[in-house]
Amino acid sequence: MESNNTELASTSLKAKLSQLADAQSESTIxxxxxxxxxxxxxxxxxxxxxxxxxxxxxxxxxxxxxxxxxxxxxxxxxxxxxxxxxxxxxxxxxxxxxxxxxxxxxxxxxxxxxxxxxxxxxxxxxxxxxxxxxxxxxxxxxxxxxxxxxxxxxxxxxxxxxxxxxxxxxxxxxxxxxxxxxxxxxxxxxxxxxxxxxxxxxxxxxxxxxxxxxxxxxxxxxxxxxxxxxHHSSRPGKEKVKFIDTATRLEEANVKFEIRSEGGTLLNVGFEEGVMKIPPLTIEDRTESFLRNLVTYEQYFQHTSVTDYVHFLDCILDSSMDVEKLSRKGIIDNWLGDARTVAEMVNKLGDSVAGPGDSFVYGEMFEDVQKHCAKPMNKWRASLKRKYFNSPWAVISVLVGAMLLILTAVQTVFTILQGRCSNI
Structure with missing residues (x-):
């Protein structure tokens, strides 16, 4: 009786394993x-x-x-x-x-x-x-x-x-x-x-x-x-930088944004001599579903191009301010109206998605961006902007302070000259 049960169980498992192998090799949907x-x-x-x-x-x-x-x-x-x-x-x-x-x-x-x-x-x-x-x-x-x-x-x-x-x-x-x-x-x-x-x-x-x-x-x-x-050909699996700052922070570090006006695909982002060129992206009601389904497809079939593009967007678009900056450049064509809604949508596109792999499409570009931002002059410029020019009131305070400093200096010079004249 035991041997009969063993034989039945073995036969059943073999059949299931055979079906599993066929299903794994032929499934596409x-x-x-x-x-x-x-x-x-x-x-x-x-x-x-x-x-x-x-x-x-x-x-x-x-x-x-x-x-x-x-x-x-x-x-x-x-x-x-x-x-x-x-x-x-x-x-x-x-x-x-x-x-x-x-x-x-x-x-x-x-x-x-x-x-x-x-x-x-x-x-x-x-x-x-x-x-x-x-x-x-x-x-x-x-x-x-x-x-x-x-x-x-x-x-x-x-x-x-x-x-x-x-x-x-x-x-x-x-x-x-x-x-x-x-x-x-x-x-x-x-x-x-x-x-x-x-x-x-x-x-x-x-x-x-x-x-x-x-x-x-x-x-x-x-x-x-x-x-x-x-579709992009896969690149060699060399570890590269996978994060850059937001559009607002990059602009503070002397990165300029331009619309890529010539042809090419949506993924054709480039960075050269401090200028990031980005093809225009229209964001409307169907865009989230379109990108999500492409990313999901890549998760099942070992592609990364759209997933990497979504990760790039997630890096540079973190707030409504970032969306508005790129909208003014013509890079983001926002049909949703509210910049905050666009930022929130982009930030969630990568949730529960496997992150960039070793063949990250924008790895070299991210590395070039970070090198540019790390230059002493650009670091000083970014620090200055964040510290003293991060809001209209901060700008006004700096200008008022500068004017007071100038007036104080003028008054000092005038007092010195007045004293010399009285001595004469």
Whole structure:
């Protein structure tokens, strides 16, 4: 009896270990872990549309299910009215098992048929949405999605959320049936054009950094956005400085801030000869969710570029005064209105996030900034400003003191000259 129990337990554990190994190697879509989610749960939750299984049953997202069906019907009428929906179902039935493995928290409550139906509806909606976004004349005159700006804004936000994803190869399978097969560079352009308004910088690159050759090289839409807008090659793991002072303190130490007016990505911050050049950053209602989901993505896939950028912002923007300084320079485009709100939002972006690693993108720049601030003249200048010019009243006190000193000196000189004249 004991040997039988031992054999059953061993067999069960071996099966579970085998499943675990497969899940670990193939998962690309995760749920946000609790510590990170608790900082701001709303930043990770869709407001309008559920894509994939994680938010599939949320009642407040059911409204969009009719829109998904309507877009599928339009595709069937436009592309293959004779074959009906069968072509899409058959194509995704072939990849259903692979698609299911992409979800770390596998959707066991959905049968294969239900899972395929979800993939078809969600995937066709995304493909049709970006096609219609590109061509105005392909939109129905009474399509509410394009009649109301808030719907497009919410869709742009929701479709890049970390948990709200389909495997990218599913989208490509459907795109092959809807458009010319294999034209993934064109598909990439349509996607980037759709998300371009969400990009929080002034110079949004619409052309992919590198053409997509194999759809399975891209995990999902958030990975696609990161690859084309925020991907940086990793640097050697050499320990570098990871903290600098706030914008206010740096300005006291003779650091000048300028807007980087030429192209380049949002991450393209530089420092040379006492001047820090920073690309313009627009901060609006969706910016926090956008940056949080990119940072979360990097926490799971060992990238650091956006995480390092957020750490840079956290260093230089500590108070409303810092935000206002950079806003006056045109570096911060504050659509939230309140500078304090922006500072608080930025300060919380790094909460529960693993800090900069050895390949910190801005390590060398931070080191150069600290060397500049440590120069005797700059240290003296910063100390003087903090001690005597840290508020309007302090400036007035210094000026009054200087005037009294000058008047005292003038009076002394006048007294001496008067005495000499009387002696003569």
């Amino acid at each position: 995760y749920r946000v872990h609790r510590q990170l989610r608790n900082v701001n749960p709303k930043a990770y939750e869709p407001e309008m549309i559920a894509i994939g299984p994680y938010h599939h049953d949320n009642e407040h997202l059911k409204m969009m299910e009719d829109h998904k069906l309507r877009y599928l019907q339009q595709l069937l009428v436009e592309k293959n009215p004779l074959d009906g929906v069968g072509r899409y179902v058959a194509a995704l039935e072939r990849v259903e098992a692979d698609a299911r493995k992409c979800y770390a928290d596998q959707p066991r409550s959905l049968t294969p048929a239900q899972f395929i139906e979800m993939l078809v509806l969600d995937g066709c909606f995304i493909v049709q949405l970006v096609r219609k976004f590109d061509k105005v004349n392909s939109r129905e005159t009474k399509d509410p999605i394009f009649q109301m700006d808030w719907m497009i804004n919410n869709l742009q936000r929701d479709l890049m959320l970390f948990e709200n994803q389909l495997p990218f190869f599913v989208l490509c399978e459907l795109y092959d049936l809807i458009e010319v097969p294999g034209q993934y560079k064109r598909f990439g352009f349509l996607l980037l054009k759709f998300f371009s308004i969400l990009y929080p910088g002034r110079y949004c690159p619409l052309v992919p950094v590198k053409p997509i050759i194999d759809p399975r090289q891209v995990k999902h839409l958030l990975d696609f956005i990161h690859l084309n807008w925020f």
